Amino acid sequence: MERIERLRVFLIESPIAMARLQGVGNVKGTVKRVLVEATSTSGLVGWGEAAPWEVFTGTAEAAFAAIDVYLRPLVTGAPVNRIRALTRAMDKALVGHGEAKLAIETALFDILGKRSGLSVAELLGGRVRDEIPLSFSIADPDFDADFARMQAMVPAGNRIFKVKTGVKPHAEDMAHLEAIRDAFGETVDLRLDYNQALDPFGAIAILRDVDRFRPTFIEQPVPRDCLAAMASFAAALDTPILADESCFDARDLLEIARLGAADAVSVKLMKAGGILKAQALMAVADALHLPGYGGTLWEGGIALAAGTQFIAATPGMSLGCEFYMPHHVLTEDVLLERVPNRNGRVIVPTGPGLGIEVTEQSVRGNARILAEA
Ligand SMILES: [Mg+2]
Numbered sequence: 001m002e003r004i005e006r007l008r009v010f011l012i013e014s015p016i017a018m019a020r021l022q023g024v025g026n027v028k029g030t031v032k033r034v035l036v037e038a039t040s041t042s043g044l045v046g047w048g049e050a051a052p053w054e055v056f057t058g059t060a061e062a063a064f065a066a067i068d069v070y071l072r073p074l075v076t077g078a079p080v081n082r083i084r085a086l087t088r089a090m091d092k093a094l095v096g097h098g099e100a101k102l103a104i105e106t107a108l109f110d111i112l113g114k115r116s117g118l119s120v121a122e123l124l125g126g127r128v129r130d131e132i133p134l135s136f137s138i139a140d141p142d143f144d145a146d147f148a149r150m151q152a153m154v155p156a157g158n159r160i161f162k163v164k165t166g167v168k169p170h171a172e173d174m175a176h177l178e179a180i181r182d183a184f185g186e187t188v189d190l191r192l193d194y195n196q197a198l199d200p201f202g203a204i205a206i207l208r209d210v211d212r213f214r215p216t217f218i219e220q221p222v223p224r225d226c227l228a229a230m231a232s233f234a235a236a237l238d239t240p241i242l243a244d245e246s247c248f249d250a251r252d253l254l255e256i257a258r259l260g261a262a263d264a265v266s267v268k269l270m271k272a273g274g275i276l277k278a279q280a281l282m283a284v285a286d287a288l289h290l291p292g293y294g295g296t297l298w299e300g301g302i303a304l305a306a307g308t309q310f311i312a313a314t315p316g317m318s319l320g321c322e323f324y325m326p327h328h329v330l331t332e333d334v335l336l337e338r339v340p341n342r343n344g345r346v347i348v349p350t351g352p353g354l355g356i357e358v359t360e361q362s363v364r365g366n367a368r369i370l371a372e373a
Helices: 060-075 083-093 098-116 143-153 170-187 203-211 227-236 250-259 275-288 301-312 325-329 360-366
Strands: 004-015 020-022 025-027 030-040 045-050 131-133 135-138 160-164 189-193 241-243 264-267 292-294 345-347 368-372
Touching: 004 060, 004 098, 004 360, 030 060, 030 098, 045 060, 045 098, 045 301, 060 083, 060 098, 083 098, 083 275, 098 275, 098 301, 131 301, 135 143, 135 189, 143 170, 160 170, 170 189, 170 203, 203 227, 227 241, 227 250, 241 250, 250 275, 264 275, 275 301, 292 301, 301 325
Parallel strands: 135 160, 160 189, 241 264, 264 292
Antiparallel strands: 004 030, 004 368, 020 025, 030 045, 131 345
């Protein structure tokens, strides 16, 4: 039986090209991530990535330790074709640390795909889409810089833009939204994301104001635990409310459904803690007729390849994705070749496994390695 023989873990840091200002926390300078390389007894190599964000899901240092100290003994010697058995064992051995478990699950899927000649999407049931509409986030502290980016991106086929609102004063948000609608009219699919920034007290007046710019959805206007407020906005506005920080897993979604607190959900592999768990979450969303959106934290190419394969094989993920980091934010990435973005869409790779190539050299040459084990 083919088993995992060796596991290597890298804590890396990558510089980013533009500062990102978001309700819940700001990012500038660098982002940290954890990469996992698993090698099977027949010499097949699979890669996975944990990209936590400390204000959202946890820290990269904690993910590194979780993999190196607590999960390594379970993974070493595990059969490569028993992914569910391994994820169950990981859940039993370690609470939380979803990103660490995702990284290992991803590496096993990558190996299983290379072993069978199938893509991860095929292992998940086969693709229902070959391209995924790409959303770019308007989150630069310098709005004019983002506006200039839009002026280049819209003619290149990009249509979806998500404005990070609630960080700057409301009047500034209004001016920016007006500038975008004035310049691009209805050619852009405009979405708003407050990243929990609003106080529930008085929030509805602000949301009614921004609603006049006809956003496709308003994402997470209030803190994650304010489900009653979310429900009141969903009832008061025609514009759909999308839950992000409020919804990590299927259990969260059941509570959101019970209260009517959202009309759509942002699914992130880092929140769900696994590709199979994200599909389980979407099974619940499908039963409720809530569409899914492919959200991100600060993932690099490996994690976004996993997300791309997941969305390709999950019909309910119909609202597109925001997998723009390797092309726009990270100044370097560890993939030999990036997953292509064309005409404002992510093109789903067709090769086996994740459909990407990573080597030890491409990791060492393109990331600052803070620790390895
Ligand atoms: Mg969000």
